[in-house]
Amino acid sequence: MTCPADDETRARMAAIGRKGAWALNARLSPEERSASASRAVAARWAAENARREAQGLPATKKWQPELDGDDLDAWLEELDSSMPEARLWPHEKRRRQAVLLMKKAIADAAVDAWKRAER
Incomplete structure (x- = not known):
């Protein structure tokens, strides 16, 4: 006490x-x-x-900043060339789709690098 x-x-x-x-x-x-x-x-x-x-858990993921400016513009152009109907979508939907395209490209590049390293 x-x-x-x-x-x-x-x-x-x-x-x-x-x-x-x-x-x-x-x-x-x-x-x-x-x-x-x-x-x-x-x-x-x-x-x-x-x-x-x-507790045996993995560390938390680090926050990653969103795309903006020139980086976003390049992926929006890629989106527009691959999906012409995307030009009619609202901006936020186009931005999300462009981010998904970027993440897919990064994943594809990682898989390619892994396959080359295996050889």
Whole structure:
């Protein structure tokens, strides 16, 4: 059982800690806050992956950014040439289909490389 003085001290220290976080946040530049947040996220994911590994599970997959700009345009052109009716589809459906085409091309290239390595 803890002493009431310890509980009071903990409560005061917690309040000071909250104020300190606000002060630190106000003192940091946006770039420093972003870097600090990135480190915190990396630490959380590392802890999650360690927990999963201890349970015998695979690590979580890393988030992959979506295609945009020139990369997306090239795959949209490929989609339009292979499926002319795709030009009539809504943009989001065309984008999803272009991403699927890209992933299929990557998978085909991986299979080809594997077959060449087998020979």
